[in-house]
Amino acid sequence: MIGLRSNSSRHGAGAKVLHWLTVILVLAAYVLSTGDGYSLYSAAADGLRRVHEALGVVLFIVVVLRLLWRLIETTPAKRPMLPWMAAAAKLVHFALYALLIAIPATAVLGTWLEGIPVTLPGFDIAPLIAKAHGLGQLIMEIHTTLGNAILWIAAVHTAAALFHHFYLRDDVLRSMTPGA
Numbered sequence: 001m002i003g004l005r006s007n008s009s010r011h012g013a014g015a016k017v018l019h020w021l022t023v024i025l026v027l028a029a030y031v032l033s034t035g036d037g038y039s040l041y042s043a044a045a046d047g048l049r050r051v052h053e054a055l056g057v058v059l060f061i062v063v064v065l066r067l068l069w070r071l072i073e074t075t076p077a078k079r080p081m082l083p084w085m086a087a088a089a090k091l092v093h094f095a096l097y098a099l100l101i102a103i104p105a106t107a108v109l110g111t112w113l114e115g116i117p118v119t120l121p122g123f124d125i126a127p128l129i130a131k132a133h134g135l136g137q138l139i140m141e142i143h144t145t146l147g148n149a150i151l152w153i154a155a156v157h158t159a160a161a162l163f164h165h166f167y168l169r170d171d172v173l174r175s176m177t178p179g180a
Contacts, residue, residue, distance in 0.1 A: 011176050015073060018066045019176055022100070025059040026154070030147060050119045053107070057120055060104040067097070079170055092157050099150040106146060110139030 011019070032052045081089070111118050112127035113136030119125075164172035 011075070012073070014069055015066075015075075016176060016178055018062060018069055020178060021062050022059065022066065023154075025055055025062060026100075026150060029055040029059060030151060033144075033147060050121075053119050054121050056104050056107055059100070063097070063100045079172065089160070092153060092160070095153050096150065096157065099146055099153065103143060103146045103150065106139050106143035110136050110143050112136075113139055 029052055032048055032055065034048075108118055109129075112129050113132045115127055115131035115133075115136075117124035117126045161173045161176075164170050165174070
C-alpha cells in the first residue's frame with residue numbers, strides 16, 4: 001500500500017497527488033484559454049474566463065502546497081545518473097516551478113494593469129495598481145508566451161521520463177506513477 005510519505009524508492013501519495021493535480025490543472029487552464037490575453041475579456045467569453053482564472057488560482061494554491069510539501073518531504077534516493085542528465089533534470093524542474101509561479105503572477109499583474117478585476121468563484125478582486133494599458137498588454141503577451149512555454153518544457157520532462165522508462169529501464173517514471 002502506498003503511504004502518504006515517500007520512501008527510498010518511490011514518491012509517496014502526497015507528492016503524487018500534488019504532481020498529477022498540477023498536470024491536470026495546467027492542461028485544463030491551457031485548453032480553456034483562447035491563446036491570447038484579450039479574447040478572454042470579451043463579453044462572450046466571460047464564463048470561460050472565470051473558469052480559466054479559477055483554475056489558475058487553484059493551480060497556484062496547489063503549487064504553493066507542492067513547494068511546502070517538498071520542504072518537509074524526503075525524496076526517493078537519487079538514482080545513478082550521468083552528470084549532464086542530473087543537471088538537465090534540475091534545470092527542467094527549476095524551469096517548471098518558475099513558470100508555475102510566473103504564469104499566475106503575470107496573469108494577475110497584466111489583468112490589473114488593464115484595469116480589469118481578477119475574478120474568483122463568488123467574488124472579484126479589483127485592481128490594486130493603476131491602469132497602464134500598454135504595459136498590461138505586454139504583460140498579458142508574456143503570460144501567453146509563458147503558458148505556451150510550460151507545455152514545451154513539460155513535454156521535455158515527459159520525454160525524459162519515457163526515456164528513463166523505455167530506454168534506461170529504471171524506476172524514474174514508476175516512482176511517480178499513480179498506484180505504482
